[in-house]
Amino acid sequence: MTAPSAFASVSALVRKETSMVYDEGKEYLVEARLTPLATARGLGLEQYVARLAFDADERRKVVDALTINETSWFRDHSPYQAFTDVMLPSLLEQRALTRRLRIWSAACSSGQEAYSIAMLLDQHLPAGWSHEIVATDISTAMLDRVRNGRYSQVEVNRGLPATSLVRYFTRVGREWEIAERLRERVRVQHLNLAAPYVGLGTFDVIWLRNVLIYFDAATKADILRRMLPMLAPDGYLLLGSSETTLDLPPDLAAAWQREQIGRVPAYRRAPAMSLTSTGA
Numbered sequence: 480m481t482a483p484s485a486f487a488s489v490s491a492l493v494r495k496e497t498s499m500v501y502d503e504g505k506e507y508l509v510e511a512r513l514t515p516l517a518t519a520r521g522l523g524l525e526q527y528v529a530r531l532a533f534d535a536d537e538r539r540k541v542v543d544a545l546t547i548n549e550t551s552w553f554r555d556h557s558p559y560q561a562f563t564d565v566m567l568p569s570l571l572e573q574r575a576l577t578r579r580l581r582i583w584s585a586a587c588s589s590g591q592e593a594y595s596i597a598m599l600l601d602q603h604l605p606a607g608w609s610h611e612i613v614a615t616d617i618s619t620a621m622l623d624r625v626r627n628g629r630y631s632q633v634e635v636n637r638g639l640p641a642t643s644l645v646r647y648f649t650r651v652g653r654e655w656e657i658a659e660r661l662r663e664r665v666r667v668q669h670l671n672l673a674a675p676y677v678g679l680g681t682f683d684v685i686w687l688r689n690v691l692i693y694f695d696a697a698t699k700a701d702i703l704r705r706m707l708p709m710l711a712p713d714g715y716l717l718l719g720s721s722e723t724t725l726d727l728p729p730d731l732a733a734a735w736q737r738e739q740i741g742r743v744p745a746y747r748r749a750p751a752m753s754l755t756s757t758g759a
């Protein structure tokens with residue numbers, strides 16, 4: 480078992496680097512995920528944890544090992560349905576002059592979310608339109624996976640329709656590689672959601688799904704406050720199915736207007752809200 484001091488030190492490290500909350504009770508997870516890293520260095524778990532104080536490379540590996548990267552193609556289905564049926568037609572009308580869309584997959588994990596969106600845009604965007612999907616995550620290992628665009632058989636079995644597998648993937652050895660033309664559409668960038676969002680521009684749709692659950696209330700509020708100017712005034716924000724704006728401070732909850740689209744709540748910027756910024 481992890482010594483309490485070693486667990487506290489890993490928990491503080493993860494909190495500092497990612498804002499993710501690793502409370503007591505998660506000792507088993509820390510032990511299971513860090514033991515292979517310690518073993519690879521020929522160290523016991525506690526010796527390894529002590530080393531983290533002065534080894535940035537190992538700290539990065541620890542962050543990679545402790546992020547929860549659970550994802551799948553077209554996860555939960557209904558957000559993608561709402562995107563195709565309602566958001567996209569509305570944006571096509573609103574952007575008729577510029578004919579350009581920008582989408583942000585804001586905690587992209589291994590890329591299934593970004594590439595699911597890329598497939599839908601490939602199918603539904605009229606000729607003459609351009610688009611960019613920006614895929615960001617804190618885990619450098621996950622970002623490498625998005626860049627590689629290769630998935631195992633088990634991964635493609637999770638939510639990817641057979642027709643899309645045939646249309647967009649090529650078999651390479653035991654893996655499936657996503658088409659170059661979709662990969663070209665996805666710009667991969669390292670980003671800590673709890674740090675400033677510099678130089679990203681604004682987006683028409685932000686997918687911020689299944690990541691706020693790992694943060695405390697203050698971090699979640701800070702992220703959603705700083706997300707407001709990142710979204711075009713007529714854009715859409717999508718959260719995970721267990722995430723909501725209901726528990727935010729009242730001014731911030733009011734700044735995000737909830738709009739039910741089919742089975743999914745989408746969030747839109749309330750007009751002309753003035754908010755107190757907490758930085759960044």
Ligand SMILES: C[S@@+](CC[C@H](N)C(=O)[O-])C[C@H]1O[C@@H](n2cnc3c(N)ncnc32)[C@H](O)[C@@H]1O
Binds near residue numbers: 499548551621690719
């Ligand atoms: C459970 S996955 C969600 C993936 C995808 N959005 C989905 O809904 O399927 C959560 C992702 O959030 C990332 N993450 C955790 N803390 C983060 C932070 N502070 N900044 C950016 N990404 C973070 C993790 O690395 C992980 O890939």
